[in-house]
Amino acid sequence: MYNSKIIGLGKYVPDNVVTNADLSTLMDTNDEWITERTGIKERRWVKDGSGDTTATMGTKAAKQAIERAGIDKNDIDFIIFATLSPDMYFPGPGVQVQHALDIKTVGALDVRNQCSGFVYAISVADNFIKTGMYKNILVIGSELHSHGLDKTTRGRGVSVIFGDGAGAAVLTREENNDKGILSTHLHSQGEHAEELVLVAPGMGKRWVNDILADNDPNDESYFPHMNGQFVFKNAVVRFSEVIMEGLAKNNLDKEAIDMLIPHQANLRIAQFIQKKFGLSNDQVFNNIQKYGNTTAASIPIALCEAWEESKIKEGDNVVLAAFGSGFTWGSVIIKW
Numbered sequence: 001m002y003n004s005k006i007i008g009l010g011k012y013v014p015d016n017v018v019t020n021a022d023l024s025t026l027m028d029t030n031d032e033w034i035t036e037r038t039g040i041k042e043r044r045w046v047k048d049g050s051g052d053t054t055a056t057m058g059t060k061a062a063k064q065a066i067e068r069a070g071i072d073k074n075d076i077d078f079i080i081f082a083t084l085s086p087d088m089y090f091p092g093p094g095v096q097v098q099h100a101l102d103i104k105t106v107g108a109l110d111v112r113n114q115c116s117g118f119v120y121a122i123s124v125a126d127n128f129i130k131t132g133m134y135k136n137i138l139v140i141g142s143e144l145h146s147h148g149l150d151k152t153t154r155g156r157g158v159s160v161i162f163g164d165g166a167g168a169a170v171l172t173r174e175e176n177n178d179k180g181i182l183s184t185h186l187h188s189q190g191e192h193a194e195e196l197v198l199v200a201p202g203m204g205k206r207w208v209n210d211i212l213a214d215n216d217p218n219d220e221s222y223f224p225h226m227n228g229q230f231v232f233k234n235a236v237v238r239f240s241e242v243i244m245e246g247l248a249k250n251n252l253d254k255e256a257i258d259m260l261i262p263h264q265a266n267l268r269i270a271q272f273i274q275k276k277f278g279l280s281n282d283q284v285f286n287n288i289q290k291y292g293n294t295t296a297a298s299i300p301i302a303l304c305e306a307w308e309e310s311k312i313k314e315g316d317n318v319v320l321a322a323f324g325s326g327f328t329w330g331s332v333i334i335k336w
Contacts, residue, residue: 004129004137005180006334008069008170009304012060013163013291014044014052018146023160028153034160039267043163043292045146053087055096057166058142061300062097066138069170073101076170077134079108080125082117082141082296084325085148086110089201097140114196115263115324116186117141117296118167122320122332123184125171135173141296142166148198150223158224161266163292167300179335183249185242186330192234195227196325235265235323236272243277243321246333256317257283258336259306263322264288264298273321285311295324312336 019042020031034040046052058081066073081094092110097103113120118141125137145162149155174180200206200221211219239262247253254277262270267288274284285306294301299320306312316336323329 001130001177002132003174003177003180003182004126004171005174006169007172008065008067008071009168009300009307010061010064010066010068011165011167011301011304012057012064013165013301014046014050014057016045016047016050017042018045020160026151027156027159029156029160037268038161039289040161040292041289043290044165046144046164052144052164054083054085054142054144054166055087055093055100057144057164058083058093058140058168059097059100061142061166061168062101062138062140065168065170069172071136071170073103075136076103076106076138078106078125078128078137079103080111080121080137080139081108082111082113082121082139083143084112084114084117084295085144093142097138113296113328114326115265115293115295115298116322116326116328116330118299119184119320119322119330119332120186120328122169122171122181123186123330126181126184129171129173137171138168139171140166140168141298141300143295143297145295148223150220154220155223157228158226161293163294165291165294165297165301167297167304169300169303182333182335183246184330184332185245185249187238187242187328189327192230192327193325195230195327196225198222198224232266232269234327235269238323238327238329239269239273239321240276242329242331243273243319246319246331250333252317252333254278257319258316259312259318260284261299261302261306261318261320262286263324264291264302265293265324282311
């Protein structure tokens, strides 16, 4: 049985920078309030008419990852695309990337696990490669939040947090079982599904027909809802648990972590975990300050930047961890 390893990373973020001061012109908020609660100073939001979509941003990140992997696009055997913001309700963006990159008719799978989407997608890719089914898999996390946010004072608790962008990784076979992805760990707790949710459009509660029929300007069901304090309290517990689970599986202790890449949900969550594990600033990579929470794109963007800045080197123990809507959470343990 093979291991899988990451051989190429790429990212793309829109040019349009939206600062906290910019948001204060749209809603009753300010830089101090946002920074204190989230650590975010700015984020990227797609501009109308720019041509950026979830699929096109994912494609741009993927092109960079494939180029850096040193393989031809037609060496890709399978595509996995993680997002909560597809261009269309169906089909998903995986097939759009296959077409845009002009890759042969390989399979394309979409993962809808929101903040933990990239971790789940990596786990799926890892297991496909482990079994020998595929050799080279393209994994993408991409999100366009800004077009679906309530940018009024009513929605400020959510809208100030989220940003747009994409990250991608190319995974391939590794015959040395002591290198590459050592293990992945996935969990869910659906009883809390409605604590972080976007209800409509959905077949179960409010489909497009209902929204059009009611024509209610105060209908908030198609905007994201988040019970922030409840999510925070659960996140810090589950982050810790799933990181420890991964370390224990590989007979590693906290001191063995060379680089932790947490999902960029909230800088205060990352700082809490950093303190709990006794990690230095050089052992944790955060970029939420400049990109906000890009959900499924946050880990691949951060992982790509950490690699670009030479903060990850061969032989390092790298931990990816995420928690989010669902609730779903997971971790990935990598020997780089």
